[in-house]
Amino acid sequence: MKVKSILLMVLMFVSLGCFAAPSIQVTLLGTASATTISSQRYGMATVVRVNGKALLFDAGRGALIRLHEAGVDLRDISAIFITHLHSDHLTGLPDIYATAPIRGRNVPFDLYGPPDITRVADGLKLMFAPNNAIREKDNEINAWASNIIVHPITKEGVVYDQGGVKVTAFLVDHGQNVKPAFGYRVDYQGRSVVISGDTRYTANLVKHSQNVDLLIHCVVAARPEMIAAVPDTMNHLYGYLASPDDVARVLNETKPHLGVLSHITLFAGGGIAPETDDMLHQSIASKYKGNFLVGHDLETYDIFADGHVELDKQAANTHGDDAVSVSLTGSH
Numbered sequence: 001m002k003v004k005s006i007l008l009m010v011l012m013f014v015s016l017g018c019f020a021a022p023s024i025q026v027t028l029l030g031t032a033s034a035t036t037i038s039s040q041r042y043g044m045a046t047v048v049r050v051n052g053k054a055l056l057f058d059a060g061r062g063a064l065i066r067l068h069e070a071g072v073d074l075r076d077i078s079a080i081f082i083t084h085l086h087s088d089h090l091t092g093l094p095d096i097y098a099t100a101p102i103r104g105r106n107v108p109f110d111l112y113g114p115p116d117i118t119r120v121a122d123g124l125k126l127m128f129a130p131n132n133a134i135r136e137k138d139n140e141i142n143a144w145a146s147n148i149i150v151h152p153i154t155k156e157g158v159v160y161d162q163g164g165v166k167v168t169a170f171l172v173d174h175g176q177n178v179k180p181a182f183g184y185r186v187d188y189q190g191r192s193v194v195i196s197g198d199t200r201y202t203a204n205l206v207k208h209s210q211n212v213d214l215l216i217h218c219v220v221a222a223r224p225e226m227i228a229a230v231p232d233t234m235n236h237l238y239g240y241l242a243s244p245d246d247v248a249r250v251l252n253e254t255k256p257h258l259g260v261l262s263h264i265t266l267f268a269g270g271g272i273a274p275e276t277d278d279m280l281h282q283s284i285a286s287k288y289k290g291n292f293l294v295g296h297d298l299e300t301y302d303i304f305a306d307g308h309v310e311l312d313k314q315a316a317n318t319h320g321d322d323a324v325s326v327s328l329t330g331s332h
């Protein structure tokens with residue numbers, strides 16, 4: 001009887017473990033860099049779902065569509081964090097800003113980023129001022145929702161702390177003309193994810209990524225013949241984005257439970273093809289023996305309470321097109 005009870009408890013424990021909800025879910029919405037125009041890789045954006053909150057990091061091309069595909073309701077976005085003010089981290093923002101109120105969002109977005117994020121917010125409001133005025137008159141949107149609560153980040157540290165979810169901004173090195181550029185770390189109940197932002201190797205990212213469960217890191221790569229053909233161009237790129245060697249170094253110095261590449265720049269031209277995912281993986285795997293993957297749009301990574309991280313095969317792209325407005329009496 002005693003043995004049976006123990007067996008039952010073990011079985012219950014195992015099955016509970018199997019079905020335990022992840023502590024943090026991270027979905028790669030877009031994984032491309034600025035010059036990539038692709039239906040496979042949309043612009044840079046990542047959503048972190050934790051404790052009932054959806055935190056959006058960067059909002060590149062197509063972020064709105066990817067949010068929808070990933071099943072994130074615009075009303076549920078708690079805050080938006082921009083790493084730096086390059087266009088490929090922002091071009092999806094106008095779409096999100098303008099669409100949220102006509103999809104029933106009735107509160108403003110909280111928008112975090114480098115100090116000039118105030119100019120971005122002012123620009124958005126100016127761009128859509130006529131639209132907002134029209135829709136307010138037609139009672140299609142809540143006027144309050146067209147505001148933006150701006151949080152310029154002037155120094156490193158915790159910038160968001162709500163419901164046990166902490167977001168820390170830290171400085172990264174994206175070249176001398178992009179200052180400040182931030183990476184972000186999300187912590188919740190001992191579990192964590194770091195989003196590198198755009199950066200070359202920097203010891204500060206290593207410092208802020210200690211004991212992290214999931215590390216999402218940018219990369220720029222090219223075939224050896226490309227590097228040999230245009231060494232000055234490649235050195236210029238390596239001056240502000242991480243090479244595969246840089247990524248391997250960061251992974252070796254942080255040893256996350258899982259590393260995932262995003263903001264993937266595969267440099268090509270002059271008849272020389274871009275590296276394949278396998279080539280990119282191999283170039284890092286030759287120098288780093290831990291777990292890491294080349295990321296793709298709409299992949300969701302689950303971080304569990306014990307710290308292990310899994311690619312969630314069920315979560316990706318479960319929400320198809322939605323032609324019907326959910327909230328309005330006459331949307332235009």
Ligand SMILES: [Zn+2]
Pocket residue numbers: 084086174198
């Ligand atoms: Zn950039």
